[in-house]
Amino acid sequence: MVLKEIVVENFRLLKNFKLELKDELSLIIGKNNCGKTSVLIILDKMLNSSEIVWEDINLVKQKELYKEINEFNETIEEGDKFLEAIKLQLYIEYNDTDSYENIQNFIMDLEPENNIILLEFISLINIENIFDLKNIIREREIKDFSDFSRYMSKNFTKYFKIKKIF
Template sequence: MKLIKLYVENYRALKNCLVDISDDLTVVIGKNNTGKTSLAGILSKFLGGASFVYDDLNLAAKKSLYAEVIGESVSEVLPPSMSLTLVIRYTDEDTLKNIRSLLLDLDENNHEVGIRFTRFISLERLESCRDDFRAYCSGLEPGCTSELFEKFMSQNHDKYYKTEVVPIYCHDGKFDLKRTGTPLKADDISRVIRFEYIDALRGVSNKESSSTLGDRISNYYSMFKGSSLVEASKNLLGTLLEMDSQLSDVYSELFENLSKAMQQFGSYEDAGAHPEVVSCLSEQDLLANNTTVRYRSGEYDLPESHSGLGYMNIMSIIMDIIAKSEKMKHDSDGSVGNVGVTASLL
């Protein structure tokens, strides 16, 4: 199953935005303030569970809402809402059990389904918002201004705006707003969409003492040591046990005087105990604190700190993408669930 299109309405810099999704990788490139971060942001809000704020609403939608609130009466037309529509294509090889809640027709030739996420204010809540704002402005000068409405909504938007997710009819890459189904539950969505958000704003460092990429390796191992790295992790553990034995022999000689002093003055001898300094290597600690990435250059190995921060940032993101992609593939039951990863390069 593949996500083939996504459509965004009224989210931050994006008033109406249609994105065609490639089979393997979709890269969004553009100048500053053209909506790249907004595109990643709305996916994070609707699919990743991040919290909405009033400033997520597009400026034009904000103006429309304010006009409704300060008007003589609320019209029957709702102010513009934020929405994300996903068009998904499946094949005959995909099982239908995970998308049965999305199927709105019985046309065997139609292999597309859709999910529409909407953040909206109902007429009833719009009436409440109107009354509450007027009470909020009462006695204040210069009255119910747009600036005061911004402050009011920033504090209270969750009271009036709610999120709804419904299946929507799709065909030939297009969707029909008049053909939607009953609201979906979280389980209906998680069986179809798998999402991870990777932020480029991370604490990379090129100090000589740092091991930024080594930390990513440790995280990768922690994530998969019980699944795809089972055999390799057993080999690592076996090697560490052998090293523990060898190091303990070395420690016995190295710290012989210390052990004798502990036995003599610690009352261990009377109890028949013999304190020893032994090795107890942990694979997680070993990877986190004693692993780094080096670069082969001819006959020499260069440390990761020789790379610029920008390059290290990219390498760090690549490691996260690989780790989270493999995790989603492993967690999938092999049926319809599709893997989706968004990387925001800021």
């Protein structure tokens, strides 16, 4: 099995990031503050179920979430079950020489050309927690993004959870 691609959305500096890996060796090289360490940190946090914090979310996405939560419609519609904060997707390629023991639950079909497994990790807030957070915003009279951000820094894990999709 080979990790072929890493896709990250809204984690720190990695707004819409895609890294395609080579079979033998891949190096991540770049200037300071371009996101090299962030790739390793999100892998560690998601794969080891470590805690994601509010500050891990890209600032642009933080502001979008604030707006989306404030404007969230009080009616439950089919497409509005949750809001995503951070997403990590891992594309893993396998072939006939690999043992299927560890991956058999992830294989979607037995077609030989379909040899990619997608593992997805999403930090999200579900609809119930959106309503709870909207009530807190109203009760505490949180009127702007900076107040909301301070509140979320202390209370992020009450509302946002990691969903693993295999």
